[in-house]
Amino acid sequence: MKDTTGIDRPIIALQGVEKYYGDYQALRGITADIGAGEFFSLLGPSGCGKTTLLRTIAGFEAPSAGRLSIDGRDMSRVPANRRPTNMVFQSYAIFPHLSVAENVGFGLRRSALSKEENSRRVGEALEMVGLGGYGSRAAHALSGGQRQRVALARALILKPKVLLLDEPLSALDRKLRETMQMELRKLQRQVGITFVLVTHDQEEALIMSDRIAVMFDGQIAQLDDPQTLYRRPVSRQVADFIGVMNFLPAQAEAQEGRQVAVTIPGLGRAEIDAEQVPGGLHPGQAASVGIRPETMSILFAGEETERRVAQATVEDLAYYGDMTYYTVRMRGVDAPLTISMKNLVGRPVLARGTETRVAWDARSLVLFA
Amino acid sequence: MGLRIYAVLYLIFLYAPIALLPIFAFNDGTIIAFPLRGFTTEWFRQLTEIPALHGAVLNSLIIAVSSAVIATLLGICAARAATRFVFPGKKGIMGLIMLPLVLPEIIVAVSLLVVLLQLGLPLGAWTVVLGHVLICVPFSVAILNSAFQSLDVSLEEAAIDLGETRWSSFRLITLPLVMPGIISSLLISFTISLDEFIIAFFLTGTDPTLPVYLWGQLRFPQKIPVVMALGTLLVLASVILLAVAEYVRRRGAARTGQRDTGGLM
Numbered sequence: 009m010k011d012t013t014g015i016d017r018p019i020i021a022l023q024g025v026e027k028y029y030g031d032y033q034a035l036r037g038i039t040a041d042i043g044a045g046e047f048f049s050l051l052g053p054s055g056c057g058k059t060t061l062l063r064t065i066a067g068f069e070a071p072s073a074g075r076l077s078i079d080g081r082d083m084s085r086v087p088a089n090r091r092p093t094n095m096v097f098q099s100y101a102i103f104p105h106l107s108v109a110e111n112v113g114f115g116l117r118r119s120a121l122s123k124e125e126n127s128r129r130v131g132e133a134l135e136m137v138g139l140g141g142y143g144s145r146a147a148h149a150l151s152g153g154q155r156q157r158v159a160l161a162r163a164l165i166l167k168p169k170v171l172l173l174d175e176p177l178s179a180l181d182r183k184l185r186e187t188m189q190m191e192l193r194k195l196q197r198q199v200g201i202t203f204v205l206v207t208h209d210q211e212e213a214l215i216m217s218d219r220i221a222v223m224f225d226g227q228i229a230q231l232d233d234p235q236t237l238y239r240r241p242v243s244r245q246v247a248d249f250i251g252v253m254n255f256l257p258a259q260a261e262a263q264e265g266r267q268v269a270v271t272i273p274g275l276g277r278a279e280i281d282a283e284q285v286p287g288g289l290h291p292g293q294a295a296s297v298g299i300r301p302e303t304m305s306i307l308f309a310g311e312e313t314e315r316r317v318a319q320a321t322v323e324d325l326a327y328y329g330d331m332t333y334y335t336v337r338m339r340g341v342d343a344p345l346t347i348s349m350k351n352l353v354g355r356p357v358l359a360r361g362t363e364t365r366v367a368w369d370a371r372s373l374v375l376f377a
Numbered sequence: 378m379g380l381r382i383y384a385v386l387y388l389i390f391l392y393a394p395i396a397l398l399p400i401f402a403f404n405d406g407t408i409i410a411f412p413l414r415g416f417t418t419e420w421f422r423q424l425t426e427i428p429a430l431h432g433a434v435l436n437s438l439i440i441a442v443s444s445a446v447i448a449t450l451l452g453i454c455a456a457r458a459a460t461r462f463v464f465p466g467k468k469g470i471m472g473l474i475m476l477p478l479v480l481p482e483i484i485v486a487v488s489l490l491v492v493l494l495q496l497g498l499p500l501g502a503w504t505v506v507l508g509h510v511l512i513c514v515p516f517s518v519a520i521l522n523s524a525f526q527s528l529d530v531s532l533e534e535a536a537i538d539l540g541e542t543r544w545s546s547f548r549l550i551t552l553p554l555v556m557p558g559i560i561s562s563l564l565i566s567f568t569i570s571l572d573e574f575i576i577a578f579f580l581t582g583t584d585p586t587l588p589v590y591l592w593g594q595l596r597f598p599q600k601i602p603v604v605m606a607l608g609t610l611l612v613l614a615s616v617i618l619l620a621v622a623e624y625v626r627r628r629g630a631a632r633t634g635q636r637d638t639g640g641l642m
């Protein structure tokens with residue numbers, strides 16, 4: 009049975025991990041469990057401490073405070089070369105003077121395998137990442153995508169308990185990156201090893217992960233599965249970082265039970281569930297509501313709806329082919345709102361200045377204290 | 378255009394004396410003057426018959442090899458520290474190491490001599506090595522700095538991550554990758570030490586190095602053609618060594634697909 013954190017058995021346990029570089033605190037108390045066999049992502053803006061945390065797990069940085077255990081073993085006295093983790097470096101760190109096969113087989117040097125066994129395992133590893141037959145190539149002559157695969161094969165050949173990946177896809181172009189996202193995900197299911205991925209790309213994290221830790225400023229702001237993270241962000245900062253969200257000022261008062269009443273200038277009064285206040289409500293504080301662009305819709309001529317309706321004017325639009333993003337201004341609301349509409353067959357694209365009606369639903373609101 | 382004329386004149390001025398060396402080394406006459414008198418290899422033959430010269434050559438070789446090895450070892454440590462770590466006073470320390478590059482050799486020589494005499498230490502081959510290491514280290518550091526700088530810092534960590542120790546990952550990864558730089562540094566330091574005169578002149582004891590021996594021979598006019606022959610061989614050896622050093626460095630860079638960061642030459 010899964011517990012409340014959603015994991016069966018923790019493979020990595022972080023407890024109040026802190027890291028100082030001189031006076032600068034890069035990690036401010038990280039507490040989290042990462043489950044065995046999980047695809048786990050560390051997501052956050054550049055400089056928030058993702059790499060530092062990953063390197064702490066790998067053993068390249070010693071935490072200034074806190075505890076780290078891997079597979080139930082305390083790691084404070086275990087050096088990097090004895091940890092059951094392997095890493096794919098951001099630069100890939102392919103050894104340029106060795107062949108592809110020598111790179112991939114590097115970790116086997118210490119296991120004293122026979123020559124045949126060695127080349128069999130190297131061949132298997134290369135096969136696994138789709139580089140069968142590349143063994144004798146010079147490593148420095150490979151393309152970016154191929155280097156990334158070599159780095160993967162090299163790290164996986166030792167069958168680590170945890171594979172650590174530091175922005176492995178950020179150097180690839182968009183098409184290749186999207187292919188690799190799917191491949192990495194497939195590979196992880198196939199080998200069953202825990203993957204810890206560092207990324208600053210929220211879309212990548214959503215696509216690939218079982219769970220995501222969103223980090224700001226050396227702290228985990230929220231740790232959840234992708235859907236919860238997207239639909240119920242605990243703070244405006246998290247909401248702003250994951251996807252697009254509109255924010256409107258609001259007044260809220262808690263009622264009996266699980267109901268919260270909110271008044272939103274321009275939209276009116278709405279009853280929402282306590283679950284829609286993931287960060288908790290602090291009485292007396294100024295609140296705001298968040299609403300995702302795809303949860304609102306433009307009502308085209310003659311369309312009727314059960315949902316609530318407000319009047320708006322199209323201020324601007326961006327046509328993406330499959331989608332149109334409208335910037336609308338609602339009567340009585342200061343800030344413009346973004347609404348995304350699928351370009352279905354027969355659905356027009358409205359011009360700037362068009363008066364229209366907008367439908368929204370109280371169930372899609374998120375309230376932030 | 379003006380610049381090109383300047384460059385040509387500069388090269389003539391720089392290399393004309395060196396071009397005269399082989400001309401008179403093969404000239405059949407003891408007087409160094411035009412017109413040439415005919416072709417001979419006599420002076421080269423005479424070179425093989427002077428025991429004092431052979432002693433000087435051996436002495437020079439021992440000193441040059443020792444200086445090259447010591448300077449390069451120190452250069453490896455300095456370059457690794459400079460490219461890998463951040464520490465207080467790094468700029469100042471690196472400046473101090475590079476200082477002999479711009480210091481007149483005579484000052485290095487005299488100050489070393491004063492210190493050694495004050496300490497009451499005997500002069501000999503090792504004092505020359507000491508002086509040569511001092512002037513070779515800046516070259517060694519300059520060459521090795523560029524070799525270490527082009528290395529990805531993650532390479533050694535990747536090796537450690539795959540189970541190697543700090544030392545074995547240095548040996549297996551870093552060392553082979555900077556080897557062209559190391560060879561280049563050895564050859565250049567060797568050449569500098571072999572050719573160096575002033576420090577050797579001041580610090581050598583009773584056994585002269587080759588340049589010091591050569592200088593001694595200049596007092597005897599009839600020996601000048603022999604000196605010319607010797608000089609020709611020295612120039613040839615230096616050019617070959619420097620060319621090999623640069624070739625090794627470039628080939629190493631090409632083999633590992635690194636960007637050529639421009640070495641000494």
Ligand SMILES: Nc1ncnc2c1ncn2[C@@H]1O[C@H](COP(=O)(O)OP(=O)(O)O)[C@@H](O)[C@H]1O
Nearest residue numbers: 029032034052053054055056057058059060061
């Ligand atoms: N070795 C170091 N020495 C000093 N500061 C560092 C060091 N490594 C990282 N930092 C600082 O710690 C912060 C977090 O860095 P990092 O973990 O690399 O961020 P991220 O990977 O999320 O972009 C940054 O502000 C960075 O400047």
Ligand SMILES: [Mg+2]
Nearest residue numbers: 058059060175
């Ligand atoms: Mg990073």
